[in-house]
Amino acid sequence: MTKILAVDDSNSLRQMVAFTLKQSGYEVVEAVNGTDGLQKARATQVDLVLTDVNMPGMDGITLVRELRSLPTYRFTPILVLTTEAGTEKKQEGRAAGATGWLVKPFSPDQLLATVKRVLG
Amino acid sequence: MSIDISQFIQTFLEESFEGLDSMESLLLSLTSDDSESINAIFRAAHSIKGGAGTFGFSEVARFTHGVETLLDEARAGRRAVTTEMIALLLESVDCIHAMLEAARDGSPVDAARIATIGAAIEASLRTVDHVMLDSKTVDSKVLDTQLPEAAANSHAAAQGPHGWRIVFIPEQDVMRSGNDPLRLIAALRELGVLQVACNTSALPPFEDLNAEDCYLSWEMTLLGEVNREAILEIFEWVEGQCELIVEPLSASAEVVDEMVDEVPHGDNNSAQACPNQSLQASGSEPPSLSVSASASSSAKPAARNRADNGSIRVNTDKIDALINMVGELVITQSMLSQMGSHLQTGDINYCIEGLLEGLAQLERNTRELQENVMSIRMLPISFAFNRFPRMIHDLSASLGKQLKLKLSGEHTELDKNVLEKITDPLVHLVRNAVDHGIESPDVRLAAGKPAVGTVHLNAYHKGGNIVIEITDDGAGLNRQRILAKAVERRLIPAGQSITDEQIHDLIFAAGFSTAEVVSDVSGRGVGMDVVRKNIKALGGSVEVQSRDGLGSTFIIRLPLTLSIMDGQLIGVSGESYVIPLISIVESLQVREDSVKSVASRGMVYRLRDEYIPVLFLHELLGIRSPDTKQLTESLLVVVEADGQRAALVVDDLLGQQQVVIKALETNFKKVGGLSGATILGDGTVALILDVSGLISLSRQITGPARSIHPEENKAA
Incomplete structure (x- = not known):
């Protein structure tokens, strides 16, 4: 089953993302910040990472950078969930190695469309 | 979906x-x-x-x-x-x-x-x-x-022609960001009919080929009513990592065929990423652009109903401890059942010893489990205290006083229900302390005090209670002014000497305010009586200590929880009842010469220099059985509620124990004089007496029952 790691310090958003993905038959691993996310990504190889940017402890951008430095995550799609519609955070995310982004607020349908697009 | x-x-x-x-x-x-x-x-x-x-x-x-x-x-x-x-x-x-x-x-x-x-x-x-x-x-x-609207407009303006020529030349390292050109092409295919040609001319000889790099580029034609933004959106994530040309199809229509080239075999990655033929696919529905707008408005109605369904956050440590204890309980249970089976076959003495040990363990488990389950409902009082820094900040600005807030004992825990209900009274008391207690900076300096006034909130556990103290270093309660006001409002007769305690009690009277100017902060005289009422409703008490010129301290005592209480078990006509321990002043044996019958007031009991109305519980509760003893053989339990005392006539004092309160109202209906019920150790149900309810019940029967001071009695 396709595994997706969802990293967000906001419980409600993370739960929404996880619920939406689970409903569509994905297996979801949840993490509450970058450190947690990195640990879980190391423990289980996932097929897609969705991460929030602003989080206490390790932020999303650092998580992307850390993941990309792992041999098993060099090509794994990583999407950053950002509220910033501006280009600054997107560029920062991409410079760190993110595949793309999803701009908050997004609906469950948008989330699924993007995930499907990335996972093919 | x-x-x-x-x-x-x-x-x-x-x-x-x-x-x-x-x-x-x-x-x-x-x-x-x-x-x-x-x-x-x-x-x-x-x-x-x-x-x-x-x-x-x-x-x-x-x-x-x-x-x-x-x-x-x-x-x-x-x-x-x-x-x-x-x-x-x-x-x-x-x-x-x-x-x-x-x-x-x-x-x-x-x-x-x-x-x-x-x-x-x-x-x-x-x-x-x-x-x-x-x-x-x-x-x-x-x-x-304003993006959604602006975007919609530009989309409308950029209604595309019937086809696009798209040239996509990704940089070599494009796949290291997790972007796969194939997926982008697949996404394009969903927009319309797509023809794809792959350009493999940049492929190096096999021995130099790095499987992780992308050497391919693509040229595509996309047919259909597609607007440019939709195409650019697909390539949004690789912007800057590729060369991208998107132009209307009329410019060049036939390039596609020329670009088709052969892909060398043996290159796993590229072969997968690049089929060596034109792809044709007709897309499904183009994605709707209005998604974001409609989705965000659809969630709204559901949020209308009150969402607070009384959830609570519990520290996982507490839950772990609970699970641990349940484990212990299971062990005890299996130990006991093993002893039970031994009883039939084994050595009786050995079994009895084991059973007793098991029971002791069970008792310990149960007590620990009870304590831990109760602690789940407990929250630190910081939840209530946390609002005060802000309040002090605001009050300091609006009253022109310099204030400092000191908090201590924030980690003291109390029941969530009690916590929620104590917050408003606390707010009121702190406001009062700041408004009435703390003087303006110049007055303070003149009195030789620091210009900055301090309000101190302190919480701690004492016995089975939580104590909250609100201390200010202001002027203290003004005895003269309170007295004058009380006389003016006819709360006390003029010229009567009263103690400090009684004066302090006066500020809790309804409608009492000594503030000369009613401010928007306090001074309307509604409040202190409400504060006391709310605290009493929680089974607590509030008192004030004040020292002239040095400040005052309000002391609130509250039970830790509303669902378990310490009770005194009593027997009346063979039935068991529970009196909340907190409302009991003392218990005594009836001395015949202290009982007086007062016309229209029933019986009173002279306790030291006070006459207290005697309430016959079996009458009030409607039990008339031959078991009821003579008054002289009975015991009196002196109780106090709402500032009134009464002596309850009971047959026996059976013992004190913690009881779990079960509401009558939710299970049956509200009954005057009773606050609930509980189940005793032997499985029988005992009703819990509501002392203030009993007193008012007795008034309905015998007219006003209140304690009388002897002097007053003589005067009358």
Whole structure:
């Protein structure tokens, strides 16, 4: 089953993302910040990472950078969930190695469309 | 498929209120160079905005966006953190709080205030701070908020021709960002009929080929009513990592065929990524552009009903401890059942010993389990205390007094229900302390005190109670003024000497205020009586100690929980009842010569120099059985409630124990004189007596029953 790691310090958003993905038959691993996310990504190889940017402890951008430095995550799609519609955070995310982004607020349908697009 | 996201709204609201609380406390302690705090405040605002947008609170999202932008500029060092800004942000926190509350409860919001604060934020965003060099940032952010509409317009304007020529030349390392050109092409295919040609001319010889690099480029024609933005959106993630040409098809139509080339075999990666033939596919429905707008509005109605279903956050340590204890309980149980089976076969003495040991263990397990389950409902009083830094900050500004707040014992835990109900009385007492107690700076200096007044909130456990003290170092209660006011209001006769304690008690009388000027903070005289009533309703008490010129202390005593209480078991006519221990003053044997019969008042009992009405429980409760003893053989339990004493006639005192209160109201109906029921160790049900209810019940039967002082009695 396709595994997706969802990293967000906001419980409600993370739960929404996880619920939406689970409903569509994905297996979801949840993490509450970058450190947690990195640990879980190391423990289980996932097929897609969705991460929030602003989080206490390790932020999303650092998580992307850390993941990309792992041999098993060099090509794994990583999407950053950002509220910033501006280009600054997107560029920062991409410079760190993110595949793309999803701009908050997004609906469950948008989330699924993007995930499907990335996972093919 | 559609996903119902309303189920997460509760969580969102909870975390948002938490976020707002932490924003507030951080703002109150914020200094300009505290980047860690500014970051934390920003993060909180950011999360609220994100969630609000997702869960359909577009007003909140829009409002918070301005706040977030302001904070973002502050944390980026583009805007100085001023006291005005902090004040504005605090107001904003209130607004967001009010908006979310309104969303939760369906209550009305102060739209005017929100509009004012919102405008103030907009205005301060427009004022370019002197340290801020890049004014473009503001413009672009403002534009972003209007994005959905603007985007829709531009889409309409850019209605494309019937086809596009797309040339896509990714950089070699494109796949290292997790982007797969094949997926992009697949996404394009969904927009219309797509013809793809792959250009393999850049492929190096096999031995030089790095399987992780991309050497291919593509040229495609996309046929159909597709607008340019939809195509660019697909390539959005690889922008800057590729060369991309998107032009209307009329410019060049036949390139595609020429570009087709052969792919060398043996290159696993490229072969997979690049089929050596033109791909033709007709796309499914083009994705709808209005998704974001419709999705965010659809979540709204569900949020209307009050979402507070009484959930509680519990530290996982507490849950782990519980699970641990249940484990112990299971072990004890299996040990006991093993002993039980031994009984039939084994050595009886050995079994009895084992059973007794097992029972002792069971008792310990049960007690620990009970304590731990109770502690789950316990929350630190900091939940109530945390609002006071802000309140003191605001009061200090509005009253022109210099104030300092000291908190201690914030980690003292008490029942969630008690905590919720004690907050309002606490607010009132702190307000009073600041308004009436603490003097203005010049008066304080003249009295030789520091200009800054201190309010100290302290909480600690004492016995089975929690004690909360509110101490101020102000002027103390003004004895003369209270006395004068009390005489004026005919609460006491003029010229009567009364003790300090009685004076202090007067401030809890309804409608009592000594404030010369009624301020918007306090002084209307409603409140102290309500404070006392609320505290009493929780089974607690409040008293005041005051020293002239040195300040006063309000001491609140509360039970730790509302669901378990210490009770005195009594027997009346063969039935067992429970009297709350907290309301018992003393128990004594009846002395015949102390019992007096007073016309129209029933019987009174002379206890030292006070006459107390005697209440016959079996009469009040409607039990008339031959078991009822003579008064002289009975015992009297002197109880106090609402400042009134009464002596209850009981047959026996059976013992004290903790009882779990089961409400009568929810299981049966409200019965006068009873506050609930409990199940005793032997399985029988005992009713819990409501002392103040009993006193008022007795009044209905025998007329006003109140304690009389002997002097008063003689005068009458």
